Amino acid sequence: MTQVLTTADGVPLKTSLHRTLRRRKITALLLVAPLFVFILITFLFPIADMLVRSFDNSLVPNVLHRTVPLLAKWDEKSGQLPGEKVFAALAQDFKEGQKNFTINRLGKRLNYEKSGMSSLFRKTARKVKRLKEVPSYKQALLKIDKKWGRHDVWFLLKLQSGSVTPTYFYAAVDAHIDDTGKLTMKPEKQQIYLNLFVRTLMLSLLITVITIILGYPVAYLLATLPTKKSNLLIILVLLPFWTSLLVRTSAWIALLQREGVINDLLVWMNIISTDNRLQMIHNQIGTVVAMSHVLLPFMVLPLFSVMKTIPPSYMRAAQSMGATPYLAFARIYFPNTIPGIGAGSILVFILAIGYYITPALVGGTQGTFISNFIAYHISNSLNWGLGAALGAILLAIVLVLYVIYDKMVGINNMKLG
């Protein structure tokens, strides 16, 4: 039997070590807990709460609580309208909904799916109050509005009777369920979000490429200069980084607008006439130029930190073995910087696709991003479900990129300035 090692007070060493380790683990967790709870309450919970709106449809079964169970039994494929019982239940639901003001909210909700529901509900709600003990609710409702005799109206009610709905997500990708129940794309004239996602992604990609092209030589210069000089030059990269986004955006407005500095300069140099001033703002050019400027430091800094770690001896070794400087660069140096390009690109791309302020101010109608439409639905159209669905898709894209970034760089190694 081997003797168990014990501490001075007789506890086996192994247990004691375990205990200490556990205590240390708990201390570590306790240190992180306040922030974790804080982020959970002030940040994560609000976002989750908003995302619920992208599929929440409880308004329909709540307001039409008599009609919905009866509608489940209605066979929409028969081509017939629902029976008298369903009409009677609907009339009751309308009376109740009119009293507690929910019916018009429902009308507005269903109007997102089919134009005209809003007024149908308002009109019906106003008149249904007066219906008492009528022989046939079906006839009465049809008399109020003949739209109640339309199969597609009833089909929509049945389709939307669940407490969750995928239709906000369909709308977010320009699809809808047509009157025959098939999932199809909306008519081309009404398609908007798919193009917008594509545009947001393409412009972000373009901005990322521009920042690589501009950032790579600068990072290379900074990494190869003596520290004293590079420390001075890096301030030129950090200054824009530390300057307010609004300042930089207004600077670009001053530069790019029709009566702006660049146009003035071109007119002065007789390159263009004053009547043909270039339109460089309130379009995609404005967005791309201003955002490339804003995001360039996020490319230069990661590139710089990767290049810093490449020993100059690599290049010397390659050259001593007969490689020309260009070959040495292409075969030795450049491959070593790819992780930096990757890290910088994902960072710039993630930041770019979520941009709101700069596109809103210099983007016009062609240079706006998906974020601008989310804002529009939250504060103007009040179609919060659609806003949330667009947000959910954007968030999913960003999270995927975030995971890739983590795999590549490791969020633990993220550095700033």
Add this chain to the structure above:
Amino acid sequence: MNKPLQQTLLATLVAAGLATSGVASAAKTDLVVVSWGGAYTASQQKAYSNPFMKANPDINIVNDDSSAQGLAKLRAQSEAGNVTWDVVDLIASDTITLCDEGLLEEINFDKDIAPAPDGTPATKDFGSMIVSPCFVPLIVYSTTFGYRTDLLKKAPTSIKDVFDLKNFPGKRALQKVPTYNLEWALIADGVDPAKVYDVLDTPEGVDRAFKKLDTIKDQTVWWTQGAQPPQLLADGEVVMASAFNGRLFNAIAKEKQPIAMMWDWEALDLDGFVLPKGAPHRAAALKYIRFASDTQRLADQAKYISYGPARASSAPLVGKHAELGIDMKPHMPTNPINAKHSFITNYSWWADHKDELSARFEAWLAK
């Protein structure tokens, strides 16, 4: 939301010494009046709020310029059961849906609103301006056109001229919404103004309106904020622009810009006060609304801004501009000469079609 969470959060913050949000003094009621800001809020302060506070020293009016986000914030507040606004200034079309959804209190016009000085009850004095039981109309404003007198060879006189690039070359500015623009496009395309909504009700009619807009799309700058079109005109970025008439008046009369008005088929709308359900100081809010909407106050407001009073009895009292000394009557959108061709949007038609047409309008813009 569960109260404990809210209390914990608040308690923590207060404990951290963050009671910065200006605790209302017990003696005075802080009445939060939400409006549009800028010259408009200023005119309301001068015409309504200052005399009101003089007459009611126990009430202090706090202005919040959030009307532009009014719909979203009011809806969110109401959904959360946490209304912090007392009186909100909104345009009529927006209030109709809010009223239907039960977010606003209904106003008993003959009881809550002052009669005209001659005793005419409010319902009669406001007449057809009462478009919703929740909405107390204050002013009539119009979205109409301004043009540069020096940059156009001929003065435009009809809505057709807005769409006529040959005789009136140059950029135009239009509001970035489908409302009004579709109506104007159809009228300019020769549709009988009385039948505009019948035409718009058909898919072909909507196509026709967009097709007409297509003809000037390349030459159009789209504005979103009321201050933009006068600025665009003043900078010479555009030669004509749709704009709120009061903003154009300011640019013309106050800033002496070379701009003139073109009133043909001006789009009239109403702006007024609503009382949110659950407003924290309901009684004081009603008192304020009654005071602000009386005959004299509405006539006074026209001294500061060129919007027409919504009460019939105020019209004869409209006098001269307080600073400029100009007679304000010819600048009112309700002046019969200006309003010879005018229309009020069909609120219920737009309630049905705004979502769909806004999406289509945005899709059209993005192309």
Add this chain to the structure above:
Amino acid sequence: MAALPPYASPLDKIWHYTFLLICGLVFFFLIFPIIVIIPLSFNASPYFNFTAKMLALDPDGYSLRWYQDFFTNSNWHSAVRNSFVIAFFSTLISTFLGTLAALGLSREEFPFRTTITGILISPMIVPLIISAAGMFFFYSRIGLQGTFPGVILAHAALATPFVVITVTATLVGFDNSLLRAAASLGASPTRSFFQITVPIITPGVISGALFAFITSYDEVVVIMFVGSVEQRTIPWQMFSGIREQISPTILAVATMLIIFSIMLLSLIELLRRRNERLRGITPS
């Protein structure tokens, strides 16, 4: 790269100078837009461009009227006050919570480090409009929408990742044997914390706090949703200024903000160097 070797061929020379020219142009692109604002802010006319008088260096072309406008306009006054109040308190909260968390995260025995770090850093990654929309609904619900506490909490949440990252960075390579040595020499954990850990993390905490401050100070999307007009800050005022009425007052404000960022940048740079010295990383 720094200097051309004497044996460089003409082609090498051309390439070298082309490269330097490209870098020069990129630096110009980075800095010029910021610098150009400064003279424009002294424009005597209400436009965003150089007038003929300005180019002729005529003193009449220049004026301080936009600065005067800034200093006499009560909207800007309250914006400056709000910006500082909100940034100050949110910095306080985020620095405190972020530093604690960084201390915990950098202990070797911390479980699920990657996942938890990922969650704690998420406010920096999630697009601002999504954070703004979520907070708008939720804060309305608990009555914090349109209040100072609400805005401060929102900004604190957005700023904590920066504190976590900077403080964690100072602890990377932190030699835990120092603490063990202290303990074996009889120092209490409290004492070794204050005498060993605190001096090491201080530069990180300060630069994290500066990052947090600038995050809140520069933030405009979330505050437009979570705040109301009483919380209007400088960037918000600038945003609505640009959208509504462009006046060079915005450029005057921008100029002052640029000077402010230069000051902050210098401070950060000093701290970084001090930190590197302290940790024995000498710049090579």
